[in-house]
Each structure stands twice: as C-alpha cells, then as structure tokens.
Amino acid sequence: MTAEGREPVLPPPRGPLTAYVAGLLAGPPTSRAPAYEGPVDAPWDDDHQLALYVCYELRYRGFAGVAAAWEWDPPLLAFQRRLEDAFLAALRAEVAPVPPLAGQLSALLVEPVHGNGPSHFLRDEGERWQAREYLVHRSLYHLKEADPQAWVIPRLHGAAQAALVAVEHDEYGAGRAERAHSRLFAEMMADFGLDTGYGYYLDAVPAPALAVVNMMTLFGLHRSLRGASVGQFAAVEVTSSPGSARLAEAFGRLGAGPAGTRFYREHIEADAVHEQLVRRGVIAALIADEPELEADIAFGVATTALLETRLADHLLGAWRRGASSLRRPLADG
Numbered sequence: 001m002t003a004e005g006r007e008p009v010l011p012p013p014r015g016p017l018t019a020y021v022a023g024l025l026a027g028p029p030t031s032r033a034p035a036y037e038g039p040v041d042a043p044w045d046d047d048h049q050l051a052l053y054v055c056y057e058l059r060y061r062g063f064a065g066v067a068a069a070w071e072w073d074p075p076l077l078a079f080q081r082r083l084e085d086a087f088l089a090a091l092r093a094e095v096a097p098v099p100p101l102a103g104q105l106s107a108l109l110v111e112p113v114h115g116n117g118p119s120h121f122l123r124d125e126g127e128r129w130q131a132r133e134y135l136v137h138r139s140l141y142h143l144k145e146a147d148p149q150a151w152v153i154p155r156l157h158g159a160a161q162a163a164l165v166a167v168e169h170d171e172y173g174a175g176r177a178e179r180a181h182s183r184l185f186a187e188m189m190a191d192f193g194l195d196t197g198y199g200y201y202l203d204a205v206p207a208p209a210l211a212v213v214n215m216m217t218l219f220g221l222h223r224s225l226r227g228a229s230v231g232q233f234a235a236v237e238v239t240s241s242p243g244s245a246r247l248a249e250a251f252g253r254l255g256a257g258p259a260g261t262r263f264y265r266e267h268i269e270a271d272a273v274h275e276q277l278v279r280r281g282v283i284a285a286l287i288a289d290e291p292e293l294e295a296d297i298a299f300g301v302a303t304t305a306l307l308e309t310r311l312a313d314h315l316l317g318a319w320r321r322g323a324s325s326l327r328r329p330l331a332d333g
Contacts, residue, residue, distance in 0.1 A: 008199025010054070015047030017083070021054050022075045024076055025066045025111040033075040040082045044091040046327075048083060049210035053140075053202070055080040057215040060144055061198060084218055090301050091215070099300035101231075102265025105279060108238045108301070118315050119243040122250035126319075131254050132192050132333065133325050134315070136184075137209040141199050141216065142185040142263075146171035148213070151220030156282075158289060161168040164230070167237070167274045184263040191260030193333030204326045208314040212307045219300060227293035230282055231300020237274040244268045267332075 013019040020036045042048055057063065058071040122131055141148075146168050156164060173179035182283055195201070217228035219274040244267035251261050287294050318325035 006197050007061055008057070008197070008202060010063040010066060013047075013202040014050050015045070017047045018054065020079070021051050023075070023112070024064065024073075025054075025070055025286035028272050029067055029069045029076075031075040033073070035075055036079050036082070040086045042084040043083075044207060044211070046203050046207045046210075049207040049214060050086060050202075052080065052083040052214050053210050055083065055097070056214060057199070058223075059221065060147060063157055063199075072105075087211075087214065088218065091306070092299075095299065095302040095306050097200050098295065098298050098302045101283075101294055101301065102142055104298060104305075105234070105238065105283075111242050117243070117312050119246040119250065121316055121319065123246040123253070126254070128192075128254045129330070129332075130319050130325075131251060132194060133196060134193055134332055136326060136330065137190050137205055137311070137315070139185070139189060139194075139201055139241045140199070140205055140209060141213045142181050142262065143196075145181040145185065148216035148220045149229060151217075151231050152226050152233075154228040155223050156230075156286065157168060159285035160230075160282050160289065164233075164278050166281070167277050170274065181263065181266070184266060187259040188256075188261070188263045191238075191299065191308075193253075194330075201326075204323075204328050204330075206305070206314065206327050208311040212311055215303060215307055225296065225300075227286070227290075227296025228300035228303065230278075230286060230293075231297040231302075232304045233300075234278045234297070235304035237278045237300045241275070 010022060010025060013016075013022050017036070019038065020038075022031055040048065046155075046165065054243045058068075059078075062068055062071075088092045117310070118134060122134060146165075147165075150168060153161060153165060153168065169175075171172070171181050172180070177183065189196050216229075216232055219232055244264040248268065249262040251264065269273055283297060286297070315325045
C-alpha cells in the first residue's frame with residue numbers, strides 16, 4: 001500500500017469530546033455504548049473540531065484498528081449530530097445576514113489590488129518552513145480532494161448534476177490515477193520532504209484548518225444542505241486559479257522541483273474552466289430547477305469565505321510572529 005493509502009492513526013484526545021470518541025472507538029460497536037452527557041458548547045475549539053473530524057473520517061477511510069461498523073453506530077451518530085448542530089448554529093450566526101448570491105459571486109471574481117492572504121504572503125516573503133506548514137494544513141483536504149463534494153452528486157439531477165460530475169471527473173484525474181489531484185498533492189508534499197500518508201499530520205493541525213474540512217463534509221453528508229455544498233464548491237473553484245498561480249510562483253522561489261509546483265500549475269488552467277462550469281452549469285441549472293436553494297447556495301459561499309478567513313488569520317498571525325502555525329512544529333526538511 002502506498003504511503004498516502006495507509007489508514008491514519010486515531011489522534012490523541014484534545015479534551016472530553018475527543019476522549020469520549022477515542023474511548024468508544026477503542027472497542028467494538030455496540031448500541032449499548034454510553035451517551036455523552038457533557039456540554040457541546042465550544043464549536044470553534046480544537047476538541048470540538050477534532051471530535052467532529054474523527055466522526056466524519058469514519059465515512060472516508062477510517063482509522064487503523066477501528067471497526068468500520070462504527071460508521072453507523074447509533075450512540076456515535078447521536079453524538080455526531082450534537083457536534084454538527086452546534087457547529088452549524090455557529091456558522092449561521094457568524095455569517096448572518098447572508099449577502100445575496102449574485103453579489104458574492106461577483107465579488108469573488110474580482111482580485112483585490114493589494115491582497116494579503118497566505119498565498120500572497122508565501123509568494124512575496126514566505127520561507128520554506130512556512131510553505132511546508134501550509135501544505136500540512138491543506139493536506140487534510142487535498143489528500144482526499146473532491147471526496148466531500150462527491151456526496152452531493154446523487155442529491156442533484158439533470159444539468160446541474162451533469163456539470164458537477166464533469167468537474168469532479170477532472171478532480172479525479174479524468175480517468176488517470178496518476179493525474180488525480182490528490183496524487184499530485186502527495187507528490188508535492190514529498191518534494192517538500194513531508195510524509196504523504198493520508199491523515200498523517202492530523203494531530204498537528206489545529207481547529208481553523210479542521211473546520212474548513214468539516215464544513216465541506218457537513219454540507220456534503222446532508223441532503224438538506226446540498227445547496228450549501230454547491231456554494232462551497234463554487235467559492236473554491238471561482239477563486240482557485242489566481243491563488244494557485246501565486247502558490248506555484250512561491251514554491252518555485254522556495255526551491256521546489258517540478259513535482260513541487262505541478263499541483264498548483266494544474267489548478268491554474270483547470271479551475272479557470274471549472275469556474276465557468278460551476279457558475280453557469282451547476283449553479284444556474286440548480287437554481288432553475290430548485291429556486292428555493294439559492295439562499296442555501298449563498299450560505300455555502302459565505303461560510304467558505306468565513307472559514308478561509310479564520311484560517312488565513314491563524315496562519316498569518318503565527319508566521320508574522322515567527323511562530324509555527326501548527327500544534328507542533330515540523331522537523332526540518
């Protein structure tokens with residue numbers, strides 16, 4: 001099995017929520033497992049986000065030594081629902097009132113003259129250790145790139161579904177495993193001296209990066225949030241090409257070889273096409289078929305902007321202090 005194909009190791013607990021999950025997953029699934037009786041009232045902290053991530057990961061590749069049947073265990077599902085409800089309520093509170101969809105999409109198409117996000121920082125003044133940390137944060141999604149959005153495919157129909165599948169087909173390498181974006185990301189990590197194991201760095205990644213991936217899975221797993229899932233996908237695809245160009249330039253400046261920039265060079269062109277497909281194919285068709293979903297699509301776009309801003313603030317705040325943005329600094333590489 002390749003490094004990126006290994007089952008990840010269950011991470012150590014970060015508080016009572018993750019301790020409860022770890023305790024359950026250490027044994028066999030049982031409907032008699034004790035319910036979690038404590039509070040679930042801090043959705044932005046590490047304990048909450050990691051507990052939700054672990055619950056969700058059972059729907060992807062699971063964890064080494066953890067029974068696959070835990071995925072549908074009733075006590076764990078009840079606990080997951082409490083975590084989800086608190087997270088979703090926090091997201092809705094943070095983005096309210098949600099701006100109209102058309103205005104949000106128009107704003108995303110305009111590149112600011114003086115950008116100050118992580119890709120700008122890495123291009124203009126970043127150091128190699130900061131680029132490596134950036135890859136670690138993003139690895140939790142990009143090593144399973146497009147998987148969270150794949151959940152929404154059977155929840156669409158007609159033209160919207162066809163356009164979304166066309167984008168997803170490209171994300172998975174258009175039928176060529178070596179061109180799958182998750183494989184390209186793993187090769188980029190290797191070029192930077194990082195372990196390419198799926199979920200290898202989970203214990204090092206803090207809440208802001210976990211929240212970004214949890215949001216994608218939350219939206220994808222719930223049919224009632226299918227509009228939000230489309231909005232999240234659109235927000236990423238619309239903004240991807242310029243950021244990818246900056247990151248390819250940054251990594252080249254920091255000594256990356258061809259494999260260390262291929263992932264982002266691929267996204268410069270591919271996501272320029274995907275942006276059009278998502279906006280004109282998926283969103284336009286979905287609203288034509290189900291106009292009541294427009295508000296949910298707008299919520300997905302706004303939520304993506306919120307969580308990406310929270311992650312950017314975390315990264316840049318640490319880097320400008322000369323500090324690691326991870327829970328534990330990486331070894332030199």
